Amino acid sequence: MCIAVPAQVIKVTENKALVNFGGVNIKVDTSLVDVLNIGDYILLHAGCAIEKLNKKEAQKTLELFEHILKDE
Amino acid sequence: MCIAVPAQVIKVTENKALVNFGGVNIKVDTSLVDVLNIGDYILLHAGCAIEKLNKKEAQKTLELFEHILKDE
Amino acid sequence: MKYIKEFRDPKLAQKMLNDIWHNTKKDITIMEVCGTHTMSILKNGIRDLLPPNINLISGPGCPVCVTPQWYIDTAIALSERDNVIITTFGDMIKVPGKSSSLKLEMALGRDIRIVISPLDALEMAKQNPKKEVVFLGIGFETTAPIIALSIYKAKNENIKNFSILQSIKTMPNVMKEVVKDPQVNIDGFLCPGHVSAIIGVKPFEFLSEELNTPAVIAGFEYCDIIAAIYYLVDMANKEKYEVKNIYNRIVKYEGNEKATAMMNKVFVLSNSEWRGLGNIKDTGFKMKEAYKNYDVKSKIDIKIIPSPIPKDCLCGEILKGIKKPTQCKLFSKVCNPSNPIGACMISQEGTCGAYYKYKIR
Amino acid sequence: MKYIKEFRDPKLAQKMLNDIWHNTKKDITIMEVCGTHTMSILKNGIRDLLPPNINLISGPGCPVCVTPQWYIDTAIALSERDNVIITTFGDMIKVPGKSSSLKLEMALGRDIRIVISPLDALEMAKQNPKKEVVFLGIGFETTAPIIALSIYKAKNENIKNFSILQSIKTMPNVMKEVVKDPQVNIDGFLCPGHVSAIIGVKPFEFLSEELNTPAVIAGFEYCDIIAAIYYLVDMANKEKYEVKNIYNRIVKYEGNEKATAMMNKVFVLSNSEWRGLGNIKDTGFKMKEAYKNYDVKSKIDIKIIPSPIPKDCLCGEILKGIKKPTQCKLFSKVCNPSNPIGACMISQEGTCGAYYKYKIR
Amino acid sequence: MEIITLSHGSGGKTTHKLIENLFYKNFKNDILLQKNDSSILQKMNGKVAVTTDSFVIKPIFFLGGDIGKLSICGTINDLAVSGAKPMYITVGFIIEEGLEIGILEKIVMSMAKMAKQANVKVIAGDTKVVEKGSVDKIFINTTGIGLIEDRQLYLCANNIQEGDKVIISGSLGDHGMCIMSQREELGLDANIKSDCNLLNTLIKDILNTSKNIRIMRDPTRGGLATTLNEIIAHSNRSIVLNEKDIFIKEEVMSMCQMLGFDPLYVANEGKVVVIVSKDDANKVLDTMRGDPLGKNATIIGEIIDDNKNRVYLKTDIGGTRILNMHDGELLPRIC
Amino acid sequence: MEIITLSHGSGGKTTHKLIENLFYKNFKNDILLQKNDSSILQKMNGKVAVTTDSFVIKPIFFLGGDIGKLSICGTINDLAVSGAKPMYITVGFIIEEGLEIGILEKIVMSMAKMAKQANVKVIAGDTKVVEKGSVDKIFINTTGIGLIEDRQLYLCANNIQEGDKVIISGSLGDHGMCIMSQREELGLDANIKSDCNLLNTLIKDILNTSKNIRIMRDPTRGGLATTLNEIIAHSNRSIVLNEKDIFIKEEVMSMCQMLGFDPLYVANEGKVVVIVSKDDANKVLDTMRGDPLGKNATIIGEIIDDNKNRVYLKTDIGGTRILNMHDGELLPRIC
Ligand code: SF4
Ligand code: SF4
Ligand SMILES: [Mg+2]
Ligand SMILES: [Mg+2]
Ligand SMILES: [Mg+2]
Ligand SMILES: [Mg+2]
Ligand SMILES: [Mg+2]
Ligand SMILES: [Mg+2]
Ligand SMILES: [Mg+2]
Ligand SMILES: [Mg+2]
Ligand SMILES: [Mg+2]
Ligand SMILES: [Mg+2]
Structure with missing residues (x-):
């Protein structure tokens, strides 16, 4: 029910980060997530990073999909 | 140096009068002049009656002018 | 756009759809409880591509839909005060109250401003120290921690002219309520991905454990959604009931602990009124004692006049999946996006709004 | 229009003009000390109709002309305060200050409002209790009692957010100053009719008694003015010096005692600065002790920076009748109504403004 | 009390409804009802006179007229004094959100009446709605097109x-x-x-x-x-x-x-x-x-x-x- | 910093100065310089296309354009899509007092550039200045006139x-x-x-x-x-x-x-x-x-x-x- 997009961290300051989502930069509050590094992806909702994106898990889901596709 | 016009009193209330100047009605403050009666003329300046017009004296001035016109 | 495009693969979608067609043996009703899922289904035309015996219904997953009318009326009443600035997500602007809407009030000159974050509203409060800046606090668990954060920051920074008109809702208990209704008959749940990002998987486990209903937590790209349906059909066929998380890139089993901590610092569970569903136990939040000064109701004495459900509006049953918008007498002719009667018509994600926009009959 | 049309009679005017042509034997310089007389002379084209040996010059009779530049700058500085509403007669709007004007400040969004009476400004103060309503108090004795009345009423009604930026001037002493200048050579005065309505005839009697200069108090229709010239020529010829009142319909010998009483209740004579003439003793008013709270300077701490006379501007000599606008280097090319340098160019009654408007050379 | 909102200027359904129910209804003529981006006029036999004016009068209703009447008369008069027969007029409204639709209707009816009286067709229009405070109630631009039938005539x-x-x-x-x-x-x-x-x-x-x-x-x-x-x-x-x-x-x-x-x-x-x-x-x-x-x-x-x-x-x-x-x-x- | 004041819209000398120094200077062409109440065009050989639009964009300058550029492009495009050759344009400005003249100048220059590029003449204009707060900076109405040379063409x-x-x-x-x-x-x-x-x-x-x-x-x-x-x-x-x-x-x-x-x-x-x-x-x-x-x-x-x-x-x-x-x-x- 909530528009949220995965955006990449390009700059980090205390409690704030500048993130990029497909060419659009926005400053977000990062109080609700753990330490961020440049290059990390976060889920952005209502001006806040509400979760970090887990790249490995993303890969695993894609592999799962791959598996379905290949499946007979 | 001050635009002032002779306006006729058409209604009187305490410290105020409604006056008419050539078809334009305006409410004026009358604190600065003596008792007014309907039909009196006042000199209107900046929203105030600043003097009563003396109809007799006006007549006398016109007669003086008449005199000049007739003269010789 | 990384982590979006990868989940858009027409070939994969085709394959999964084929499998779904092949595997669906009986009638299956699936409820998605997130408006953004509803939107994605509609935007991608997924409904068309499913076998006719799969019935997708939309639950109470649009925070605007479920907000009762008195809430709008109260917001309007607040906006009429000279010293109040109303801040709100754009979503609320067109929602009709009893006889007006924030949009009409804006047109009449009230100070109502659209923000994209409650933190922007807090910023506005700092910049307008002589005004009371009221934020219209609606949303589910996705948004709740952010609103909590804004309140926490206001208190921390000693900002006194900021407050919330509170109507935040929580998801799991209302889902329980919906499924418990004897008229309701759901074979699988598409769980709200972004709510899950905050609260994790556990709060949805009652679905499989208590109610024998399979559930999938999924993302919002079409492959995410079709995969979810694929797994729900699969579980329904196998009568194997679990809560499957295929949105692991975002959703951890335990959720976001920092966010839930913030939410729990400021809020405590409470009853909440849902438009069409009525007052439901433990489906909303109220401010904890320490933060109660940030509840606008503690600051401004506004009389709340409970609002009856508009006559003939079937919102309640539509939210439970018992009725479809097209069964409502008012649909389209009387009730449409220019003149929405029930809240389901307001947002594009509202079931009636979506039916109208995409001319579903 | 009673009491106007009667004093417009072309035949009578013609007759008096004939007599004037016939009677004027020597060069006669007449000063009118009222801007409204100046305007009427110009509007009716009277100058053209007089014999060449009658020279009409305009004295310091336009209240806007004689207001120093710092006054405008102060008004502008006040308007820049958020809580101030400036109220003013329309006449002041275009007057240039050092680097701006009220008109430009209005365009930039300052709250500056045109009123036609100080009593309207007082009304505005009542309606805007959170703002300080400052009235720009300019004028001569005609306007002074009305400004006094507004202050008196404010005090009586206990209105605390009303005040005056005071620059009211009085006529008789400045006329004395002008005539005393050895360069000045005036054979007759056309006395200000509306000032006389308030202060009566007596204050002008020094002209005939002390200075051997005839004077006429007259109204503003063309017959009034031409008659005044007629009598001035007559008195000059006969070397019979008196102050003749031909505006008796309005002007009583003793003036308006109620109005002067109001003026004296609130104001007391003081020095005053005249643009082009400098500081002159007893030619202005200041608030009496009991009313000093209504002087904006007692309420708002505004630094007044005295303003030099613009370089090359001959306003001072023009006001004394020593020079003509056309003798000023700046006239027309640099200084014109769109870009007035001295105050004489601002108002249509200002000597330079009138010369410009009517293309007098 | 129905009021104008930003939706009426957004180019969507509400705009179209306003256009149909108010503008087409009052101004209707063959050319306006082409409903295209431009209106197409048949060939004009003679020189063509063109004039434009915006009307920003306050108050919008006054004794003897209103902003609508004025906006039609002003432009038709500018054509007429140039020796042209007024033929066509375009109308651009800029409206402040919150204006009562009833007021807009009065203005439009007043315009339609004048246009009819002058035998002039309103052939194209545009409606913009701006945020409260971005305009004072309503401004109207009219552009007039006239035909100079007398080839000799040149007033100058x-x-x-x-x-x-x-x-x-x-x-x-x-x-x-x-x-x-x-x-x-x-x-x-x-x-x-x-x-x-x-x-x-x-x-x-x-x-x-x-x-x-x-x-x-x-x-x-x-x-x-x-x-x-x-x-x-x-x-x-x-x-x-x-x-x-x-x-x-x-x-x-x-x-x-x-x-x-x-x-x-x-x-x-x-x-x-x-x-x-x-x-x-x-x-x-x-x-x-x-x-x-x-x-x-x-x-x-x-x-x-x-x-x-x-x-x-x-x-x-x-x-x-x-x-x-x-x-x-x-x-x-x-x- | 020179600014626009009500005088610029009062129809007097200041208005004329603005027209001469800004509008005539930038838009100048034979027709505009007739300086009459209406501008007279020579006979148009074909059907005539007419369109009008008001531009109320905020911000008035943006990446890739400004309100001036937009006001010309928008109207020319409406003519062009109708199959007409854009020929003439009229311009109505409604300006808030206090606008910097330099800003107006930029806008006008941008309009002139586009008009030139499209080979379109600005043939008539109008300038109104309204009190601070009665409009948001500047609104522009443009009305376009085009010629449909191909008599067969009717896009519909x-x-x-x-x-x-x-x-x-x-x-x-x-x-x-x-x-x-x-x-x-x-x-x-x-x-x-x-x-x-x-x-x-x-x-x-x-x-x-x-x-x-x-x-x-x-x-x-x-x-x-x-x-x-x-x-x-x-x-x-x-x-x-x-x-x-x-x-x-x-x-x-x-x-x-x-x-x-x-x-x-x-x-x-x-x-x-x-x-x-x-x-x-x-x-x-x-x-x-x-x-x-x-x-x-x-x-x-x-x-x-x-x-x-x-x-x-x-x-x-x-x-x-x-x-x-x-x-x-x-x-x-x-x-
Ligand atoms: S169509 Fe409108 S009235 Fe009917 S259920 Fe939906 S929102 Fe309610
Ligand atoms: S023309 Fe201008 S500068 Fe010269 S005297 Fe007159 S007001 Fe002063
Ligand atoms: Mg408010
Ligand atoms: Mg101010
Ligand atoms: Mg015109
Ligand atoms: Mg005109
Ligand atoms: Mg004209
Ligand atoms: Mg348009
Ligand atoms: Mg168009
Ligand atoms: Mg267009
Ligand atoms: Mg178009
Ligand atoms: Mg014009």
Whole structure:
């Protein structure tokens, strides 16, 4: 029910980060997530990073999909 | 140096009068002049009656002018 | 756009759809409880591509839909005060109250401003120290921690002219309520991905454990959604009931602990009124004692006049999946996006709004 | 229009003009000390109709002309305060200050409002209790009692957010100053009719008694003015010096005692600065002790920076009748109504403004 | 109370509904109903006259008219004084959200009435709605297109000759002082009706009466004095007016006197000033007086050849005053 | 800092100075310099196209353009899509007192540049100045007049036939999202350039390439979806679009996703949608791609005959979505 997009961290300051989502930069509050590094992806909702994106898990889901596709 | 016009009193209330100047009605403050009666003329300046017009004296001035016109 | 495009693969979608067609043996009703899922289904035309015996219904997953009318009326009443600035997500602007809407009030000159974050509203409060800046606090668990954060920051920074008109809702208990209704008959749940990002998987486990209903937590790209349906059909066929998380890139089993901590610092569970569903136990939040000064109701004495459900509006049953918008007498002719009667018509994600926009009959 | 049309009679005017042509034997310089007389002379084209040996010059009779530049700058500085509403007669709007004007400040969004009476400004103060309503108090004795009345009423009604930026001037002493200048050579005065309505005839009697200069108090229709010239020529010829009142319909010998009483209740004579003439003793008013709270300077701490006379501007000599606008280097090319340098160019009654408007050379 | 909201200007359904129910309904004609990005007119046989004006009047309703009437009359009059037959008009509305639809409807009906009366088609329109506070209630732009059927006709200041007469169709200053009388803060109460009106019929009759019309103008903003200065600035001649022949209604004159205005600089919205050859002047005057809108027409002056481009006013007592082009807006004054 | 004051709109000397120094200087041409109440055009040999639009954009300067450029391009494009050769334009300014003259000058210069580039003459103008707060900085109305030289040409929705192709000249949503990215309060920073541009040359080339152009439109307010709905509403057919063929720039798409907009409903100011016969579609596409403004042109859909007046979108995965006419303005949303 909530528009949220995965955006990449390009700059980090205390409690704030500048993130990029497909060419659009926005400053977000990062109080609700753990330490961020440049290059990390976060889920952005209502001006806040509400979760970090887990790249490995993303890969695993894609592999799962791959598996379905290949499946007979 | 001050635009002032002779306006006729058409209604009187305490410290105020409604006056008419050539078809334009305006409410004026009358604190600065003596008792007014309907039909009196006042000199209107900046929203105030600043003097009563003396109809007799006006007549006398016109007669003086008449005199000049007739003269010789 | 990384982590979006990868989940858009027409070939994969085709394959999964084929499998779904092949595997669906009986009638299956699936409820998605997130408006953004509803939107994605509609935007991608997924409904068309499913076998006719799969019935997708939309639950109470649009925070605007479920907000009762008195809430709008109260917001309007607040906006009429000279010293109040109303801040709100754009979503609320067109929602009709009893006889007006924030949009009409804006047109009449009230100070109502659209923000994209409650933190922007807090910023506005700092910049307008002589005004009371009221934020219209609606949303589910996705948004709740952010609103909590804004309140926490206001208190921390000693900002006194900021407050919330509170109507935040929580998801799991209302889902329980919906499924418990004897008229309701759901074979699988598409769980709200972004709510899950905050609260994790556990709060949805009652679905499989208590109610024998399979559930999938999924993302919002079409492959995410079709995969979810694929797994729900699969579980329904196998009568194997679990809560499957295929949105692991975002959703951890335990959720976001920092966010839930913030939410729990400021809020405590409470009853909440849902438009069409009525007052439901433990489906909303109220401010904890320490933060109660940030509840606008503690600051401004506004009389709340409970609002009856508009006559003939079937919102309640539509939210439970018992009725479809097209069964409502008012649909389209009387009730449409220019003149929405029930809240389901307001947002594009509202079931009636979506039916109208995409001319579903 | 009673009491106007009667004093417009072309035949009578013609007759008096004939007599004037016939009677004027020597060069006669007449000063009118009222801007409204100046305007009427110009509007009716009277100058053209007089014999060449009658020279009409305009004295310091336009209240806007004689207001120093710092006054405008102060008004502008006040308007820049958020809580101030400036109220003013329309006449002041275009007057240039050092680097701006009220008109430009209005365009930039300052709250500056045109009123036609100080009593309207007082009304505005009542309606805007959170703002300080400052009235720009300019004028001569005609306007002074009305400004006094507004202050008196404010005090009586206990209105605390009303005040005056005071620059009211009085006529008789400045006329004395002008005539005393050895360069000045005036054979007759056309006395200000509306000032006389308030202060009566007596204050002008020094002209005939002390200075051997005839004077006429007259109204503003063309017959009034031409008659005044007629009598001035007559008195000059006969070397019979008196102050003749031909505006008796309005002007009583003793003036308006109620109005002067109001003026004296609130104001007391003081020095005053005249643009082009400098500081002159007893030619202005200041608030009496009991009313000093209504002087904006007692309420708002505004630094007044005295303003030099613009370089090359001959306003001072023009006001004394020593020079003509056309003798000023700046006239027309640099200084014109769109870009007035001295105050004489601002108002249509200002000597330079009138010369410009009517293309007098 | 239905009000205008931003939706009415967003180009979507609400906009279309407004267009259908209000604009098409009131303005309907074959060309407007093409409903295209541009409206297509059949070939125009003659020279084409074009004029544009925006109307920002306050208050939007006044004695004798409203912003809608004014927006049609003003543009039609500009076409007519140029010798064109007014044919088509385009309308651009800029509306503040919150305006009552009933008010917009009144304005539109008033426009439709005037357009119909002038036999002019409203052929294209545009509606923008802006946020509360971004505009004051409503502004209207109208652009007019007219046809000059008489191929010989070219009204222009260069035609003016010595001895030509200046005719004005009636009293001066009515519109400007009507608006001033409705400015509440001044507290003046006068029954002054704006002269806002269509001049196309009167002007057609004038052109049919004389082939020696030099130029015509509607003395709007800036009044007669400014208009005559504009005309004469393009020639090498001067104009002498006679004050005694200029008709100003008593209440208009009174209002001017009280506020320190010169009525010759006050706006008119239903008057035409005509410069015509000496020989045809009386003929034209008669024609004008035959029309209700010209019943008070008078010859107020003539052209002289002094190489000075000036407008002179001979006063009642035989003095002369120069009427310069005014500068800046009229502000009420007390001295 | 020189600023606009009410005097600039009062019709007096200051107004004339502004007109001479700014408008005449930048727009000068024989017709404008007639300086009359109406401008007189020589006879127009063909049908005449007329369109009007008001421009109220905020901010007045944006990446890729300004309100002046937009006001000329918008009107010229409306003429061009109607098959007319843009010839003349009128300009009505409504200006808030206090605007810097330098800003007005930039706007006027930008208008003059575009008019010159399109070989269009600004033939009439009007300037109104309103009190501070009565308007937001500046609004511009432009009315365009064009000539339809080809007597046979009549672009109209009725011409549309089954199988006709729908071509769009490039990416969608650029203008609307450029403006959105400049709304400071949203805090979004994206390098999105408005597509604001003149389409007359591109459109002329299109018309020269095929005699089977059915209709053209510039999908401005309401975007492609609204424009196609408008077109199809006047026919009895439907349109099927293919999502995969529609080009939306990444940053435009991102902005839309973040704010909850659908780019098919977002305004464009330099795009044309062409409906052309099946047989001529590729030829027209080639022509379009030869013009810098059409280099990303694609065939995005076709006409079907289902009697439903609908716009369908075939999604990437083969689903179908109906693109209704939108209703109400776009508001940034979070859910
Ligand atoms: S169509 Fe409207 S009235 Fe009917 S259920 Fe939906 S929202 Fe309620
Ligand atoms: S023309 Fe201007 S500068 Fe010269 S004296 Fe007059 S006001 Fe002063
Ligand atoms: Mg408020
Ligand atoms: Mg102020
Ligand atoms: Mg015009
Ligand atoms: Mg006009
Ligand atoms: Mg005109
Ligand atoms: Mg338009
Ligand atoms: Mg258009
Ligand atoms: Mg357009
Ligand atoms: Mg268009
Ligand atoms: Mg104009």
